[in-house]
Amino acid sequence: MTTVKVKLTHKNYDVKIEKGLHQAIGEHIRSVWQPRKVVLITDSNVGPLYLSSAQEQLEKAGFEVLPIEVPAGESSKSLTKVGEIISQMAQAGFTRQDGVISLGGGMVGDLSGVVASLYMRGIAFIQVATSLTAQVDSSVGGKTAVNLGETKNIAGTFYQPDLVLVDSDYLDTLTDRDLVEGYGEVVKTSALEGQDFFDFTGKIRSVQDIRDHAPELSKRSIAYKAKVVMGDEKEAGQRRFLNFGHTFGHAIELLSHGSLRHGEAVAIGMVTITRIFEAEGISPQGLTQALIDRLQAVGLPISSDLVGTPLFFQHMINDKKNRGGVINMVALAQVGQPVIVPKPLDEIRSMI
């Protein structure tokens, strides 16, 4: 078992990474929580595969379980779903002493986190990460959010879990496309962390390589993310680096209306922004190609016709890094050396 410790000002928690851990969820959760009512939130793909086992284990460990399954897909990351789940919890008599457990990928984790942070102004929360995105990124760090209309992650909180469980066995049932999507965030993390991790992703040449190395990818990605979050929980400084590729990525993801997944859009966003900064001499020559090489090796997209459309620029305005028309873009001065480059929206338009 690998345990990554997340130590914050007001809270510490463990991220436990181990193959086969899905068979011991009840014990692990019992080691941090006394028996209580828990709402176990999952989606319509993960539920049929893993809900009954998780529920059984939790009940055996003394928990009273309210299972809730939402439709799979980004459209469930909505305030409507938050309201529905909170109503069900209230009807079931949940109190401040009870808890929320997410069993799923980044969508279920982000949605459940919002529910946990809002119910009675905040009740305990645990994440069981079942997708690669969740196992390398979304389950750690406490960013929770839902989308509103056409704006990605616009309503959310910083709300840390009490425990995160990561088991690569879950990935056996994840489609190749969903696995590869999560790998987009791994390439991001490796470029941010440094040459050693970036060399490691350079050796991943196929979807099977991702599957074979998934536990290692989780450990390295989560260790890096935990370090960044421990230094800047609320994104006042270095945490902004984790948004590399996301300003363009979020716009592309939304404009694709579900045809591009989060990690796919981030892949396009990283390549697009690095190409611009490479041309400006801010990023080193050859870095765009190095990213393309890693992304294309596993079939991730590197460009989109949506980049540069009028609606694309409209989405920039809603970026959380927009400060009065100037967006703090993340660039790589070198692999392992992210920097913030403030760019006026007009300049971004002409750069593209």
Ligand SMILES: NC(=O)c1ccc[n+]([C@@H]2O[C@H](COP(=O)([O-])OP(=O)(O)OC[C@H]3O[C@@H](n4cnc5c(N)ncnc54)[C@H](O)[C@@H]3O)[C@@H](O)[C@H]2O)c1
């Ligand atoms: N909070 C954060 O820090 C953070 C970080 C990265 C991404 N995100 C968010 O996470 C979401 C993307 O994450 P995702 O790719 O996990 O999306 P997702 O949760 O929608 O999962 C992708 C697909 O895989 C399915 N799935 C998940 N686990 C499975 C399993 N074990 N077996 C079979 N199917 C499985 C899901 O049902 C879904 O259809 C986006 O909403 C993104 O904004 C948040």
Ligand SMILES: O=C(O)C(=O)C[C@@H](O)[C@H](O)[C@H](O)COP(=O)(O)O
């Ligand atoms: O944890 C973070 O911080 C990140 O930025 C991780 C990103 O991969 C993730 O997609 C995050 O949800 C984006 O956050 P947002 O603040 O740009 O919505």
Ligand SMILES: [Zn+2]
């Ligand atoms: Zn992301």
